[in-house]
Amino acid sequence: MSDESTGVAGPGRAEAPAAPDPIPAEARAANLKLWNAWSRIHEHAPGYNTAGFLSGETSLKPVELEELGPFVHEGTTLLHLQCHFGLDTLSWARLGADVVGLDLSDVAVALARRLAGEAGLSARAEFICSDLYDADAHLGDRLFDVVFVNWGAIEWLPDLERWAAIVARHLRPGGTFYMAEIHPFARSLDDAAPEGVLRIAYRYFPAPDEPDIDAVEGSYADPGADTEGLVAYGWSHSFAEILGSLTGGGLRIDHLHEFPYAPAPFWDWMVEDADRLWWLLDEEGGYRRDLPFSCSIRATKPVT
């Protein structure tokens, strides 16, 4: 007998139908095509330094090692959402973590598996090809000590509530969520502005039904790459939306940090430092530290 008044599903009752995919079909197809193309380009792109990784260098930025490193030990289980071709996932594995990377691009996942083998990390690294919103179908009820997200991930997602629910569902109680990302404000700046001009071009606030649809010119990791005909569908996100999604998913916010450097160049007039971070220059040629280009958030899933 069903109980319509509470809506509680009884034993044997069919599960509720899955919520509709928040990514429109044309956006999903375009972004998959783009990420497959970028994955082929990025294996040898200057912005990724795959050869350096294979020779033993970490691909992680200093801020990630500093802020998440203390939570990653021998045997720590770590889920990397939207892992691209896995260099950062594998860098955590090299530090002792048992890692699962998940990405929408089959080309990226195949490359990640191959690199895991070449780096001798296959035993502690698993890669899953899946759209973010389909993660539960692949992960089941698996729980992780750490869920990790970084650099240019959430802009491909229209719905952060569902994203945060996936994060929370796969964190063990007491587990750590960590994200290092492009700063939401920086993402609103005009990326086509002439040199030295800083002005707002894009909305700061989220608009799930109004993706930014842009013709792709090259790649953030290889500006000169041929990306003729490729299109990107992206979504803006505010701090309020990001933090609200995480707290709404039941996580407790531990920190919000903001940084004056970017993980990749916003403009060709940014310069790269020895740590592969990108900066605006001031009039004397020093690094400008007055504007935010990246941020990090750490949160904990409460034990009770």
Add this chain to the structure above:
Amino acid sequence: MLDDYLKANLASWDEVTSVHVASELYDVDGFKAGRNSLSSIEQAELGPLVGEGTSLLHLQCHFGLDTLSWARQGAIATGMDFSGEAIAQARSLAEELGLSQRATFLQSDLYHLPDVLEDEFDVVFTSWGALIWLADLERWAQIIARYLKPGGIFYIAEFHPNAFLLADDSTPESLRIGYPYFQYGVPQRFDESADYADPDARTQNTVTFEWNHGLGEIIDPLLRNGLRLDFLHEFPYTIAGLPFPFLEVGEDGLQRVKGRDDEVALSFSLKMTKEG
């Protein structure tokens, strides 16, 4: 140096207090007649948590209209401000409105409040144009944690740091970056004779020193001092009070960027709870 900044800012606030009391923006006559001075944001978000007997500390209360609005709603309110002129006006208003039993006012620099106030409160409240007068939000957060009861609520409604970045000569079509987001404790010096509440007023103490603070710089020290984040909200509008030519005040009394009324963050609110 900090003392010099404080002295300049104090001279400015002491001088503009009487301008503000007489200004249309603050509308003291309307307030006396019963108008609630709190914005729709604060009323909606903090209002339900303030009732008869709620103890409330209002940091940087200026001449106390908002403090008194909370008192009218039943709170036992304490307002503090560094301006002696503002505190004198606040006390006089409380007396005139018969709210002296529910609203007390203290003159103190924020960082020295523990020298003059002991108590703990159900709510610590601050709002609109308070943070730019503070160099050090680590010590600010320690003060807030100090004055909250376990389980007590901190609430702020403020201008957004993104709004303070915009260049003076920006237009709605070209919102350019003219000011810093991060200041690392180093103030911006301003010298403006026009007042935000009365552009026609001409004052003598025109030099002020101000600090923009990023959202991380605001939230992080509160987290470190044992407060849990309940929510951060951001709004593409703000209360009237930012004297920027690319903003316009709508019929609802809120300011927006002309023609881009849902794109740019102009204010935020934050609610946090002291653990325990």
